[in-house]
Amino acid sequence: MRPLILRNVEVAGRGGLDVRLADGRIAGIGERLSGPGETFDGRGGALIPGLIDHHIHLLATAAQARSVRLDAVRDADEFDATLRQALDARPPGGWLRATGYHGRMAGDLDRDVLDRIAPRHRLRVQDQTGALWILNSLALDEVTAQGAPPEAERDAGGRLTGRIWRGDAWLRERLAAEPPELAPLGRTLAAFGITGVTDTSATTDAQAAALLADARRSGALPQRLTLMSAGELATPADGIFDVGPVKVLLDDARLPEFDDFLARIAGARTQGRAVAVHCVTAGELALTLAAFEVAGAQAGDRIEHGGVIPGEAIPSLKQLGLTVVTQPAFVFERGDRYLADVEAAEQVDLYRCASLLAAGVPVAASSDAPYAACDPWLGMRAAIQRRTRTGRPIGLKEGVDPRRALELYLGDRSAPGGPVRRIELGAAADLCLLCVPLAEALAEPAAEQIRATIIDGAPVFAAD
Template sequence: MPVADLILKNANVVTVDPGQPTAELVAIKGDKILLVGGSENLESVRGAKTRVIDCQGKTVVPGFNDAHCHPFSLIRKLVSIDLSPPAVSSISDIRAIIKREVHNTPAGQWIMGTDYNDFYLAEKRHPTRWDIDEVAPDHPVLLSHRSLHACVLNSLALSLAGITGETAEPPGTLFERDLDSGEPNGLLFEMLGHIREKVVPPLSAAEINQGVTLANQHYLSQGITSLQNASAINDFERWQTCRRFQDAGKLKSRIYMMCGIETLSQFQEAGLSFGAGDSQLRLGGVKMILSEATGQLYPPQPELNQQVFHTHRAGFQLAIHAVQPSTVAAAIIALEYAQRQLPQAGRRHRIEHCSECPPHLLGRLKKLQAVVATQPPFLYYSGDRYLATVPAERQPWLYRIGAWLNNGLVVAASSDSPIVPDNPLVGIYSAVTRQTRSGQLLLPRQRISASQALAMYTINAAYASFEEGIKGSITPGKLADMVLLSADPTKVPAEQIKDIKVEMTMIGGEVVWED
């Protein structure tokens, strides 16, 4: 047996490996796990230069893998104004914050706020251009909704974007308008990506460096050793940016980067196929967004079928954003069409979110061998809103995690961060309890065990990116990505899971964060 570089001893190791579910010791050689065993194995792998960490009986789990998040949006959020509840609870609060920012910002320079949530505003509506104009007439202002599917621009920002009363909405988008004048009121749906990419000046080098530094520390402090970047606007430039920061040691978490249907050709022209890269940065699937912002499916079903088929034929995984029952059904129809045209097993095409999934669709998902990448923390952070706004007849379809798992689907857990906070332990708590922030229960019959929830954040998430052979469990030969926790989420009372602390994060055998 080779000598280990590092040993974690006196640990409660929850391996997420059914062949050896628990252990007391993990030995690491280089960036891989060498041995998983008991205290009696210590001397067989310890050498004169081996570092030994005494875990003092605390719990070691595989590194968490957030299967659907938006790190570039998080970076932008970290250098923008935070408008999230409960600190911001009214449009008056938003106006006051922007007014303060105006005093510190030269005229003409953009002011950007993130994460406002109309459901939690006292006025129970979105801000409008006119709300913002009163406090910021000389600054372009962009406010992004917590969903990232809506944004608000003031009049100066609308002018810079070239949006007037005569401007036609691009396909799949919607401009809310004043009923009397027909003028856009500043609220735009499915336009945020375009505004950020084409209208707002790019972040400065200093802002990017600051944002990456903050994001890196944030992910490591949450025990997130891998993340799956699910932005549909990821392009080759973003790929190069990630690689540059990873090579410089400024971005430690491993990244599975999806691209969009419109940016796929950039990667293909660079000679990159699905799965290209390495364990640190890998090219993932093609993200497609199904929207009903205009009241009709976009893209229309025939166009969607063709886009999905061509992507399937090109060898790329599909990752289809589908929230409402009709969009989930449309995604299934498109995947079924692709498989009829070119039958291929093991493609692991994904439904992202699958928020409202009627029972009659479950069998079709299973036949497709689709992976569901869903967001358990939405139950906690958004559950009260669901109970208040989702029609009663559709509430039984919300996040049917228990039914999916019981019927043999692979379900990967994620946060959709920065939509909601990305603490995986809150996600595990949410899947186990189905309890909202106010204490209401949301479909308790869909509860799952803590072990199942932990698997969703580890081995299942790795499966969703075709990487279960190299990570996702504490198994000899796999990457030494692990997290030390203050308590065992599979053993403590369910209500305590969300309060468990990450005490140490390790990536590739390197301790990259300690509390």
């Protein structure tokens, strides 16, 4: 790594400074710094720590490039037309993967509904939550040739419906598809100013971890990496990724027995790991809080999503010391649907932020990509404005000021919602350089304001 001097940048509100980077660290901050190495003219733009996406699914997001996105579909006719258009471009017998489905588009899907759309192709459609895949008959026959998993739903007569719950790992094994290319995603994240990510996939096993580790080593995925998993996972000898909490997936319709939940927490503790629990509904949160009350919580334990947090649950979150890792962009991307589906009295509980912070609950932001856009600047705008795609408000009192919205992405990967990383001597040279001073950038947060992204002292993205 060659030394690099960033000239004429704004640091902590002070303009006209130079920042020298050497050996992956910030080695100097001051006016008119001298020394060896290349120089980069910051043109007065703000230099801030690189952003962290604290909850993302990397392989699924990379696979999105091969998929048909259904997020913008409004009704059954558009759903049908979107899939048929994509199928017409594929030879009979080929596969089509579609994501982002919601029941308001065309109701409950099963194999028979998809057979009418795709009688000659293998089709699988993922629900927007990521919890459910629906396969047509040709696809289902192929993946169940050696038997169906317990996660595969059956009707009253024992016939497979085509609906498979939480079956990602099983499907991946049956399909044996080529792993998605990660370099395009790495470039996209870098263009957003993201220098570190935490992959929160419960399905991460040794094989998936090896794929991500190789992408890190090759530079295809330049971001620093933390991996969660539902099972055991070890940090490789070269430390190319960190091992994060044990992920516990909850589904309201099939919550685990309380003792089983406690056993999962205990298993994480024997591995020396914290616990991160998927909590979208109030019922999932209530069970989680009860489990931590009995098992005890420790530093690093997390609530993922916090989709619905009743006000009476906030003191328990504070007392237990739990961190909430939320996704502000859902207010924008799915907010109109929430307003239609969620009782008015409960809408204030959706994706809380300001009330948690006011109570002293650590809060960090993330994307949950591919289930929402991986643009953190979109998340910041949503955290500030609390408006849906059509401009309707949701929980305006949960909005935060622009600087606090940025700080939701500035915690360390090991301590989301904790102390904010700063531009200071000795800090890691994982940085985001903006085109304008920070106050101007935060007036209307947008990824277009990013001039360069630096990881370990080396530029990985430059707008010009």
